[in-house]
Amino acid sequence: MKLLSDADWQALQxxxxxxxxxxxxQRLRSEVAALLVQPxxxxxxxxxxxxxxxxxxxxxxxxxxxxxxHTHRCPLDNKLWQDERFDAAWRWFVNNRLAEGAIRLALLWxxxxxxxxxxxxxxxxxxxxxxxxxxxQVPRTVANPGVATYTTLDESVWxxxxxxxxxxxxxxxxxxxxxxxxxxxFAPVAAHLVAHHFQGIHNFACWHNAAIGTLGVVLDRAxxxxxxxxxxxxxxxxLRLGVLADGFWFEGSLSYHFYTVYALLTLAKATRHVPGHDxxxxxxxxxxxxxxxxxxxPDWSLPxxxxxxxxxxxxxxxxxxxxxxxxxxxxxxxxxxxxxxxxVLQRAYQQSPRDSLDALLFGQAELPSTGLxxxxxxxLSASGYAILRATPEAHLSEQMRNHPEAQLSEQMRNNxxxxxxxxxxxxxxxxxxxxxxxxxxxxxxxxxxxxxxxQRLSPDLGTPGYGxxxxxxxxxxxxxxxxxxxxxRSQPEATGQAHTFRSDGPFQIADASVTWTNADVGxxxxxxxxxxxxxxxxxxxxxVLVEAPDSHRVDWIYHNAxxxxxxxxxxxxxxxxxxxEGYSHITQAQAVTTDTAFTVNWQIxxxxxxxxxxxxxxxxxxxxxxxxxxxxxxxxxxxxRRQTAQTAFLSLFHPFRKTPTVTAVEWIERNLxxxxxxxxxxxxxxxxxxxxxxxxGDGAVxxxxxxxxxxxxxxxxxxx
Numbered sequence: 001m002k003l004l005s006d007a008d009w010q011a012l013q014x015x016x017x018x019x020x021x022x023x024x025x026q027r028l029r030s031e032v033a034a035l036l037v038q039p040x041x042x043x044x045x046x047x048x049x050x051x052x053x054x055x056x057x058x059x060x061x062x063x064x065x066x067x068x069x070h071t072h073r074c075p076l077d078n079k080l081w082q083d084e085r086f087d088a089a090w091r092w093f094v095n096n097r098l099a100e101g102a103i104r105l106a107l108l109w110x111x112x113x114x115x116x117x118x119x120x121x122x123x124x125x126x127x128x129x130x131x132x133x134x135x136x137q138v139p140r141t142v143a144n145p146g147v148a149t150y151t152t153l154d155e156s157v158w159x160x161x162x163x164x165x166x167x168x169x170x171x172x173x174x175x176x177x178x179x180x181x182x183x184x185x186f187a188p189v190a191a192h193l194v195a196h197h198f199q200g201i202h203n204f205a206c207w208h209n210a211a212i213g214t215l216g217v218v219l220d221r222a223x224x225x226x227x228x229x230x231x232x233x234x235x236x237x238x239l240r241l242g243v244l245a246d247g248f249w250f251e252g253s254l255s256y257h258f259y260t261v262y263a264l265l266t267l268a269k270a271t272r273h274v275p276g277h278d279x280x281x282x283x284x285x286x287x288x289x290x291x292x293x294x295x296x297x298p299d300w301s302l303p304x305x306x307x308x309x310x311x312x313x314x315x316x317x318x319x320x321x322x323x324x325x326x327x328x329x330x331x332x333x334x335x336x337x338x339x340x341x342x343x344v345l346q347r348a349y350q351q352s353p354r355d356s357l358d359a360l361l362f363g364q365a366e367l368p369s370t371g372l373x374x375x376x377x378x379x380l381s382a383s384g385y386a387i388l389r390a391t392p393e394a395h396l397s398e399q400m401r402n403h404p405e406a407q408l409s410e411q412m413r414n415n416x417x418x419x420x421x422x423x424x425x426x427x428x429x430x431x432x433x434x435x436x437x438x439x440x441x442x443x444x445x446x447x448x449x450x451x452x453x454x455q456r457l458s459p460d461l462g463t464p465g466y467g468x469x470x471x472x473x474x475x476x477x478x479x480x481x482x483x484x485x486x487x488x489r490s491q492p493e494a495t496g497q498a499h500t501f502r503s504d505g506p507f508q509i510a511d512a513s514v515t516w517t518n519a520d521v522g523x524x525x526x527x528x529x530x531x532x533x534x535x536x537x538x539x540x541x542x543x544v545l546v547e548a549p550d551s552h553r554v555d556w557i558y559h560n561a562x563x564x565x566x567x568x569x570x571x572x573x574x575x576x577x578x579x580x581e582g583y584s585h586i587t588q589a590q591a592v593t594t595d596t597a598f599t600v601n602w603q604i605x606x607x608x609x610x611x612x613x614x615x616x617x618x619x620x621x622x623x624x625x626x627x628x629x630x631x632x633x634x635x636x637x638x639x640x641r642r643q644t645a646q647t648a649f650l651s652l653f654h655p656f657r658k659t660p661t662v663t664a665v666e667w668i669e670r671n672l673x674x675x676x677x678x679x680x681x682x683x684x685x686x687x688x689x690x691x692x693x694x695x696x697g698d699g700a701v702x703x704x705x706x707x708x709x710x711x712x713x714x715x716x717x718x719x720x
Contacts, residue, residue, distance in 0.1 A: 001217045003167040003270055009110070016111055016360060023353035024360040025111070032108050032117060035101040038066045039120075040094045042127035046135045047095045047158075048088020049150045050320070054465035055081070059631045061465065062086065064093040076632075088150075095149055096321075098124050099158045102165035104357070110168050121169050125162060126177055129184035136188070144196060144204060147189070152196045153204045156211035157321055159189050160266060163211075163218045182219060190215040190224055197233065201242040202438075203249070203256050205233045206263035214270040228267060229277055235267055239284040244382035244435075246294075247287030252383060252437030253308040254292060255319040255462075261288050262322040265331055269362075280335050289332045292318075292325075293340050294378040295385060297451045298426035300347055304462025305385075305432060305447075307440035307476075310629040315348040327358035334362045342368030374426075377503030379510075384434015386501050386510035390537045391426050392661070427452040427655060429540060431533055432460075433496030433512035443491040444481035445514040446531040448542070450560075452655035453607045458482055458560045461629045470585070474627055477582030479557055484529055484544060486552040488580015492521040499530075499718075507714050508535040523552050534691070534716055538661050538684065539654040543672070543693060545718075548645045555580075556640040556649045558611070562604030564623055564636035568592045573622060586637060589624040597667050600638055606658050614650040614670035614678070616642060648672040650693075652682065661685060668704065679705060687711070694718065 004012070015021050053062050055074040062072045062081065072086045073079070102124045109117035128148065135147045146155040166173075166181060173181070193212050198204035209228040213235070216224025229235045242250050242260070249257040268279035279285065292314060296302055301313040312318045318325040326348040332341040345354075345367050354363070378387045428451040432444060450458040463475050474480050478490040485491070496514035513530035532543040546554050570590035577584045595617050602609040613621075622639040640649055650670055654662040664683040672678040676695040679702065681688050690713040692705045697717050705713065 001220050001274065003164055003214070003217055005273055012361060013111070015363065015365065018365055020354065020365060021360055021363065023355040024357070024363075027353070027355035028104055028108050028111075028357070028360065031104050032101075035097070035105065036116070036120070040066045040097055042098065042124065042131055043091045043094050044131070044134075045088075045091060046138055046147065047091040047149045047154065048085065049467070050089060050092045050154070051466035052085045053089035053092070054467050055079070056468070059464040059468050059470060064090065066094070066097065092150065092154065095154075095158050098128075099161040103161040103168070106165040106168035107357075107360075118169055118172060121165050122173060122177060125166055125173075125181045125185065128162065129180045132185050132188055136192075144198065147192055151204075152193055152198070153207055155189065156193060156207035156263075159186070159211050160214055162186075163214050167218055186215050186219055190219070190221075194224070194227060197231075199233055201233070201238060201250065203251065203260040203263065206235075206238050206242075206260050206267075209233075209235050209238070210263040210266040210270070213267045217270050217274065225271060225274060225277065229271065229279070235264065235279060236282075238264070239282055243284040243288060246380040246382040247284070247289075247291035248380060248383040248385075249288065250435065250438060251306065251440045252435065253306040253440050253462075254295070254302050254304065254312055255308040256306075256440055257288070257292065258312070258318040258325065258328065259322055261285075261328065262319075264288070265328065269331070286332075286336050286338065289328060289336070290338065290340060291380065291383075293344065293375060294380060295387060295430075296375060297428050297456070298389070299454060300344075301456075303430060303449050303451075304460050304629075305444075305449075306437045306442045306462075307466075308460070308462040310459070310462040310464075314344050315351060323356055323358055326352075326354075327356040330356060330359045330363045333367070334364055339368060339370055342370070377508065379498070379501040379503075381498060381501075382434070384432060384496060384498070384512070386431040386433070386498060386512060386533075388429040388503060388508040388510055388533065388535050388540075389426050390508065390535060392538045392656075425453055425657070427535070427537070427540075429510070429533060429535060431510040431512055431531060433498065433514060433531075435495045436493040441493065442476055442481065443478045443493070444483050445491055445494055445496050446512065446529055446544070447481040447483045448531070448533070448558075449482070450609075450653065450655065452609075453657045455604055455607045456561065457602070457604070457607070457609055457655060458558065458635075459629075461627075464629055464631065468631075470627060470631055474582050474585045474631075475629070479555075479580065479582040479586075480559075480626065482558050483531075484546060485555045485557065485580060486523040486527065486546075486548070488553065488555070488583060489522055489524070490581045492516055492518075492524055506536075506712075507716075508540075509533070509716065510535075511718075523548075527552075530718075532693075532716070532718070534693075534714070536689065538656075539652055539682065541680075541691060541693075542649075542651045542653060543678075544649040545673075546644075546647050546649075551643060551645045554642050554644060554647055558638045559626055559635040560602040560609055560638075561628070561635055562602045562607075562609075564600060564602050564638070566598065566600045566621075566623065568594060568598055568621055570621070570623060573624075576622060576624065586624040586626055589622060591620055591622045593618065593620050595619070597665075597670070602636060608656050608658075608660065610654040610656070610660055610662060611638070612652040612654070612662075612665035613640065614667045614680070616647065616649075616670065618642065646673055648678070650678055650680075652680065669702070677702065689714065692716075 105117045213228030329344040430449040432447040500511040502509040510533040515528040516524040527548040530545040534541040570592040573589040573591035576589040597615045600611040620641040666681040668679040694717040
């Protein structure tokens with residue numbers, strides 16, 4: 001069996017000659033030329049752990065130089081690091097370079113016939129075949145041991161491009177070399193992966209399946225193909241148990257989502273011609289490609305929940321070890337009739353060339369030419385992501401402002417292709433309340449993410465390299481997120497529930513809660529937290545309720561990019577660093593106790609954020625600086641703290657560009673838990689809007705609210 005049929009190859013040759021694929025072909029030539037200018041040879045020792053190749057001081061990936069196996073440079077200060085741990089991780093990059101280089105050399109040889117390219121592919125394949133038995137003698141202590149690589153995950157990712165390279169050149173390889181490659185490399189790799197298959201629902205298992213099934217096709221072994229697809233933890237089981245109803249991979253990280261999707265796509269690519277195994281028809285695969293689009297920021301970059309790389313985007317890099325995101329949607333556009341997939345490519349190729357390997361291998365000759373459509377607000381309820389999108393009124397055209405409210409919302413969702421500036425100016429608000437996410441989850445129930453006016457104002461920080469001390473001590477602690485801690489402790493694992501989600505009407509709503517009822521959860525036992533976001537185009541109200549059986553130190557935490565300013569007379573708070581898990585990373589701390597409402601401002605370039613805080617009796621207000629991602633990109637932090645069993649935090653957020661449109665907020669009533677209601681007046685230039693939040697549905701409307709006549713007024717009841 002072959003990975004590329006004769007018909008596939010004929011179609012590929014025709015694509016390669018089309019002008020629309022000229023950039024992809026030129027990039028292929030350039031990458032091959034770079035490989036030959038700086039060649040590396042198959043290493044005598046196996047590779048190490050990728051996550052060890054990060055600067056211990058700056059948390060950024062070290063610069064990989066093929067010529068320096070024992071010195072490794074930090075790109076920020078040029079400091080050289082030397083240690084066997086870095087050397088082993090350097091060999092990870094060598095293995096990756098050789099494997100990815102092999103498929104490119106093989107493809108360019110098939111297209112252009114340069115014998116030097118064929119010779120380099122054969123040298124790599126036979127070199128690994130000659131070394132593999134020796135690699136097997138190297139002891140590994142990791143739970144999922146690789147042979148040529150650090151783990152079986154790395155082994156799977158590494159062997160796949162080698163298998164595709166072999167498929168492209170095998171007819172030109174002599175029989176002894178073919179046998180050596182098959183029996184000395186591919187067969188023992190497959191046997192090792194089967195023997196160490198990850199027995200669970202996990203991205204590891206999906207990559208194991210991709211490699212085992214692909215090797216099954218290359219080696220013409222039906223047993224390996226069957227194992228990869230229909231085995232106990234094969235492709236079918238991974239889709240059935242690992243993909244949530246909204247299309248997201250259960251680990252809750254968009255990086256791991258893409259990482260898993262590419263493994264699944266890779267197996268589908270390899271087996272699409274195997275009778276009875278056209279995996280492209282599985283509905284979960286299409287849903288997994290759609291889910292990231294539903295959660296994208298207005299600029300089509302992506303949030304970074306859980307153990308997720310911070311840099312990810314639908315238009316560029318989405319994860320290490322896989323192609324850039326547009327490559328996914330080259331495959332998706334070729335396989336599925338879904339307009340959003342083509343629109344990802346339209347946007348991507350407005351800012352970068354169409355030059356991926358997957359475009360050349362699988363791309364459509366012509367991309368869809370339909371108008372660009374803005375992504376709507378979305379409730380991904382299985383994953384627990386409630387996403388509210390809106391465009392501030394100042395950035396809407398006069399035509400759009402004249403629509404009734406419901407039509408305005410429809411315009412913003414469906415016709416922003418006519419208003420490209422409005423899309424970037426969109427406000428994006430995400431409330432995270434769903435499942436923990438397994439081993440890659442973070443303790444951040446009711447975390448809030450804010451993007452507005454082209455800026456990640458208050459992002460989820462995701463994760464840096466796993467080898468950094470900050471990975472566990474900061475990024476995986478609750479205090480690094482925009483949510484609540486009790487007594488300085490990070491939240492235990494939990495799954496919250498949604499109460500209300502509404503994206504149309506006079507205001508948008510995201511309302512969710514979480515309760516810890518299991519034992520051994522420390523101060524969180526029998527505690528309920530609830531967060532309600534009530535959003536208008538220019539601002540949103542944030543209500544957080546905490547109800548516990550006993551008194552605790554309750555911290556409401558918020559981090560924002562830029563500089564922070566407030567009129568509060570704060571003084572140095574030297575002991576904050578000892579206040580709890582992760583708190584040691586808060587620097588320049590200041591604190592003040594206040595009973596009154598106050599305002600905090602953040603500024604980053606032309607974009608600002610005003611935070612109007614209702615305040616409560618005896619509230620301690622703390623500011624400081626915390627690590628961003630990378631750690632040197634610091635954020636400015638605000639903590640509202642109360643010692644109590646029950647409390648409500650009520651705030652109004654107003655992001656703006658250049659000039660704020662919210663000029664004042666008057667808190668008419670802020671003691672929601674005592675009086676049963678809270679209310680405020682929001683002043684926006686020449687008019688005001690009034691809010692009433694009720695605890696129960698049987699509460700009477702206060703006289704001041706009932707007497708309002710022409711002013712816009714909004715009511716939300718927590719128990720309606």
